[in-house]
Amino acid sequence: MILPRYRIAASAIPGAGRGLFLAEPVAAGRVIIAPDDVRKVYKWRELRARPDAAAALRATVRWFEDCYTVTPEWPDECYINHSFRPTGLWHLGFVFALEDLPAGAEVTVDYRHLLAPGQVEEFRDAHTGEPIVGLPWSESLAQTSAQLHALTARVPELA
Numbered sequence: 001m002i003l004p005r006y007r008i009a010a011s012a013i014p015g016a017g018r019g020l021f022l023a024e025p026v027a028a029g030r031v032i033i034a035p036d037d038v039r040k041v042y043k044w045r046e047l048r049a050r051p052d053a054a055a056a057l058r059a060t061v062r063w064f065e066d067c068y069t070v071t072p073e074w075p076d077e078c079y080i081n082h083s084f085r086p087t088g089l090w091h092l093g094f095v096f097a098l099e100d101l102p103a104g105a106e107v108t109v110d111y112r113h114l115l116a117p118g119q120v121e122e123f124r125d126a127h128t129g130e131p132i133v134g135l136p137w138s139e140s141l142a143q144t145s146a147q148l149h150a151l152t153a154r155v156p157e158l159a
Contacts, residue, residue, distance in 0.1 A: 001036035008079050012106060013126045019106045020079040026097045029155040032088055032107055033077055033095035041067040044116050061114045063093050065137050082132060083108035084125050090114060091144040096151060113140045
């Protein structure tokens, strides 16, 4: 579920296609995306064994540990693009605003937290040219937890 008003439009990120843009300002630390319709999670080995594995992997997101969702119908949340300098923090399926975001800002997250450990994204980071490689769960959870803690500590109304 996308909480603020938004629009889908051409992304400013080269090669990204369309992106999700805020139609209203969102304060730092506020939730932009919250999970609302997770019907099934799969283990990585289950995903790889599917007859449609190649197509399914393009629509796969890690939620936690070795548990992934597959969303081939592409809800609007799927238009959040990757950046190593994201505007949003992906943490356990939630996306938090990393800073005060004005209306018109494109919502981006670091895809390394959504991929399986060692999984290499089909494209590279548009700004750095570096590969996007999934992080181990423990590293991803440690990083996003520390970022969320730092974010809530500096935003008084969230502390």
